[in-house]
Amino acid sequence: MGFLKIMEKVAPHFEKGGRLEKLYPAFEMVDTFVYTPERVTTVAPHARASIDLKRLLFYVVIGTIPCILWACFNTGYQANLALQSLGITEPDGWRAAILSAIGIGFSPSNPFACFVHGFLYFLPIYIVTVAIGGLIELGFAIMRGHEVNEGFLVTSMLYVLVLPATTPLWMVGLGIAFGVVLGKEVFGGTGKNFLNPALVGRCFLYFAYPAAMSGDTVWVPVDAYSGATALSVAASDGYQMLAQQIELGWLQAFFGLMEGSLGETSAFCCLLGAVFLLWTRIANYRLIVGCLVGMIVTATLFNLIGSDTNPMFAMPWYWHLVLGGFAFGLVFMVTEPVSAAMTNVGRWWYAALIGVMCVLIRVVNPAFPEGMMLAILFGNIFAPLIDHFVVQAHIRARRKRHAG
Numbered sequence: 332m333g334f335l336k337i338m339e340k341v342a343p344h345f346e347k348g349g350r351l352e353k354l355y356p357a358f359e360m361v362d363t364f365v366y367t368p369e370r371v372t373t374v375a376p377h378a379r380a381s382i383d384l385k386r387l388l389f390y391v392v393i394g395t396i397p398c399i400l401w402a403c404f405n406t407g408y409q410a411n412l413a414l415q416s417l418g419i420t421e422p423d424g425w426r427a428a429i430l431s432a433i434g435i436g437f438s439p440s441n442p443f444a445c446f447v448h449g450f451l452y453f454l455p456i457y458i459v460t461v462a463i464g465g466l467i468e469l470g471f472a473i474m475r476g477h478e479v480n481e482g483f484l485v486t487s488m489l490y491v492l493v494l495p496a497t498t499p500l501w502m503v504g505l506g507i508a509f510g511v512v513l514g515k516e517v518f519g520g521t522g523k524n525f526l527n528p529a530l531v532g533r534c535f536l537y538f539a540y541p542a543a544m545s546g547d548t549v550w551v552p553v554d555a556y557s558g559a560t561a562l563s564v565a566a567s568d569g570y571q572m573l574a575q576q577i578e579l580g581w582l583q584a585f586f587g588l589m590e591g592s593l594g595e596t597s598a599f600c601c602l603l604g605a606v607f608l609l610w611t612r613i614a615n616y617r618l619i620v621g622c623l624v625g626m627i628v629t630a631t632l633f634n635l636i637g638s639d640t641n642p643m644f645a646m647p648w649y650w651h652l653v654l655g656g657f658a659f660g661l662v663f664m665v666t667e668p669v670s671a672a673m674t675n676v677g678r679w680w681y682a683a684l685i686g687v688m689c690v691l692i693r694v695v696n697p698a699f700p701e702g703m704m705l706a707i708l709f710g711n712i713f714a715p716l717i718d719h720f721v722v723q724a725h726i727r728a729r730r731k732r733h734a735g
Contacts, residue, residue, distance in 0.1 A: 387613060391485045394607045395663065397600035398492055399453070402593040404442065406496045406552065407449030409590055411439040413553040422553070426451040452496040452552055453593060459500045460487045464507040471516045482521035486511070489529040489663055492594025493656060493704070494536075495544065496552045502540060506532040526711045527670045530704055537704070550590035560590050562655045562693070566700040569642035570650050584653040591655070598658035605662040614666035617678040622665050625686025626651055633694050643694040657689060660703040670711040677714070677721040684717075685710040 414422055414437050421427070422437065429451065430437065435444045461483075468483050490507055498506075510532025515524040537544045547557045561584060564576050573579040579589055587597025594600075608614035630648035638644035651657055665671065665685055672681035685706045692702030699705070 388482060388485050390611050390613050391608065391663070392488055394604035394613070395488050395492065395594070397603040398594035398597065398659065399488070400446075401587055401597045401600045402492060403449040403453050404446045405449065405587055405589075405596055406452050406593060407445035407447065408439055408588070409551045410448055410452075410496075410553050411437045411441075411445055413551045413556040413558070415439055417553070417556060419553075449496070453491070455500060456494060456496075456498065456503050456593075457487070457491045459503045460491050460507045463504040464490075464511045467508055467511045467516070468520075471520065475520075482515075483511070486515070486529050489527075490532050492659065493529065493533050493592050495549045495592055497549045498536070498543060502536060502543060506536040508532075509535040522669055525670055525715060526708060527664055527667055530664060530708055530711075534704060534708060550592075558590050560655075560700075562700040565646055565650070565654065566643055566693075570646045581650065581653065584650075595656040595659040598653040601658040601662045608662065608666065614662070615668070615671075615678055617675060618666045618671060618682040619661060621679045621682030622661050622686040623652075625683035626657070626690055627686075629687045629690040630694075633690065641694065643700075646694075651690060651693065655693075655701045656703045660685075660689075660707055664703075664707045665710070670714060672714045672717050672721075674718050674721040676724075677717045680717050680721075681710055681714050684713060 414420075420437070421431070426448065427437075430444070430448060435441070435447055437448065438444050464483055464487055487507070490510060491503075494503065494506075510528040510530075514526050514528035514531030515521065518524045543549060547559050547563070550560060551558055559577065561573055561577065561579055564570075564573055568576065573584075577589070583589065584598070586599045589596055605614065605619060609616055609619070627648040630646065630651050633644045634647060636644060665682055672678045685703075688706035688709050689702045692699055692705055696702070
């Protein structure tokens with residue numbers, strides 16, 4: 332019996348009214364994973380766009396592809412470079428066994444070897460994220476009797492890309508479970524959450540297990556290797572010392588040849604994603620420009636003030652742009668439509684607030700040199716309030732205009 336015949340016999344049992352009606356959301360998710368649902372409105376008066384939620388979310392995932400590819404390459408490159416510096420030619424572990432068995436090796440000058448090595452770190456983290464987070468979303472859909480959408484595809488990808496490659500898999504599962512349940516599902520699911528669920532999961536891991544999410548030993552997946560990130564060097568000795576201490580120039584930082592979370596290091600790959608999202612109109616330009624303006628103005632203000640004790644006061648805005656997770660957060664987190672402000676004026680204020688807060692946290696807070704994750708969550712909290720004031724201002728202006 333062919334596959335289509337089997338589907339014809341099985342499908343009625345899963346549909347509404349069938350014996351397996353409770354599993355309808357799961358069947359619906361599988362049925363519409365590739366194909367557009369038949370219920371999509373295509374005629375007036377309700378049609379507003381030629382794209383449904385599925386395609387919109389897939390576009391965001393497509394926008395992350397450059398960061399995904401770079402995550403695999405740079406993770407393997409940093410690992411192979413660390414192995415070379417430590418003089419280790421035959422490392423332990425199942426990844427090393429696979430690379431040795433297929434004869435790829437661990438040369439940092441071999442791009443293919445670097446990519447495969449990094450992919451062997453990326454893939455398990457993503458599998459665990461999708462398995463646990465997807466099952467939780469499916470469980471909530473079955474319990475509530477509604478359909479499963481593809482929102483988790485974006486959440487899972489963003490969550491993986493902001494994790495260090497050394498994150499234990501049990502911790503990966505715990506973080507995505509926390510992010511999905513307390514960051515989204517308790518508010519009703521996709522489209523009803525006011526916080527970015529990927530960042531909620533990442534933030535939970537940072538505060539619950541700080542030793543595994545920060546420090547000099549978590550960014551390169553090689554035992555006994557310790558290397559400071561660019562932001563930690565800039566915070567302790569100034570950005571001028573990056574070239575001397577870790578041999579990092581601005582262009583090298585822009586393209587992402589440095590230690591960091593899986594997909595956050597390359598501002599260039601984030602820029603490619605931004606171009607795609609702006610071209611497809613998935614991202615709103617006000618959010619990107621507003622955040623950049625807030626960051627540039629605040630960083631320049633600190634440059635003008637100066638400090639004899641805090642070297643971060645002197646770091647210019649173009650270094651803030653390429654270090655840490657600013658570029659990744661700017662493109663894929665700030666522009667997230669559900670947790671961002673909804674009004675056009677509110678988007679400017681919301682994005683500018685995030686840019687200002689990121690620099691404030693990086694410069695003024697001595698315990699947290701990154702800042703972008705907390706700044707975005709801070710902006711998420713204030714987004715509804717910003718929209719409220721914008722709407723009220725419009726109402727008052729309309730009343731004043733028509734008072735006579």
